[in-house]
C-alpha cells in the first residue's frame with residue numbers, strides 16, 4: 317500500500333549516469349504510488365520500436381551525447397498526457413538542458429502544476445564507470461541489478477517477477493560513460509543552480525547504500541508532498 321498525498325507531486329531526480337536515478341525512482345514509485353518517467357527508457361523504447369524519433373536518437377545515444385530537445389520534449393509531452401501521470405511523477409533523466417527545464421516549467425504551468433522538488437544526487441564521477449559497467453536489468457519487469465552492488469537473492473532469478481533473462485544497455489561501456497559524464501557536466505549540472513534559484517533544490521549523498529539513500533529521499537518526498 318503506498319503512502320497518500322494531497323496534490324500531484326512533480327519530482328525531478330538530477331544526477332550523472334550511474335547516480336542511481338532509475339534505482340531510486342522505482343523505489344519511490346512503489347512507496348508513494350508515483351509514476352517514474354525516464355526519458356532514457358522512453359527513448360530506448362522508441363529505438364526498439366524503430367519510430368522516426370528512435371531512429372534519430374539511436375546513434376546519439378550510442379555515442380553518449382544528448383538527444384535533441386525537440387525529440388525529447390515531444391516524447392515527454394506524449395507521456396505526460398497519459399492518465400496515470402495524474403498521481404504524480406518522478407522525472408528521471410529529464411530535464412537535462414536549460415531549454416528542457418524552461419519547457420517543463422511551461423508545460424506544468426499549463427496544467428496548474430509545479431515542481432515539488434528537484435533532488436540532486438551527489439556522487440563521485442570516478443565511481444560511476446564501475447556502477448554503469450556492472451548494470452543489468454530484468455527483461456521481464458525492468459528491475460535493475462548490479463554485478464557487485466545489487467544481486468538478486470537467488471542468482472539468475474529476478475526478485476520482482478522471477479524472470480531469468482537479463483539485458484545490458486548498448487551505451488554502458490567505459491568510453492561512452494566518459495562522454496555521458498562530459499555531457500552531464502556541460503549541459504545538465506547548470507540545472508542545479510536553476511532549481512536553487514527557484515527554491516526547490518534538495519540534495520542527497522548518492523554514494524551510500526541503496527536503502528539508506530532511499531530512506532533519505534523518501535523523507536524529502538514525504539515532506540514536500542505533505
Ligand code: AP5
Nearest residue numbers: 333334335336337338339355356383409447451461462465
Ligand atoms: P539515461 O537512460 O537517462 O541514462 P543516464 O542519465 O546516463 O543514467 P543511467 O540510467 O546510466 O544511471 P542511473 O542514474 O539511472 O543509475 P541506475 O539507478 O541505473 O539516458 C541514456 C541516454 O539517453 C543519454 O545518454 C542520452 O543520449 C539520452 N537521453 C535520455 N534522456 C535525455 C534527455 N532528457 N535529453 C537528451 N537526451 C536524453 O544505477 C546504475 C547501477 O548502479 C545499477 O546497476 C544499480 O544497481 C547500481 N547502483 C545504484 N545505486 C547504487 C548505490 N547507491 N551503490 C551501489 N550501486 C548502486
Ligand code: MG
Nearest residue numbers: 337338354356
Ligand atoms: Mg537510468
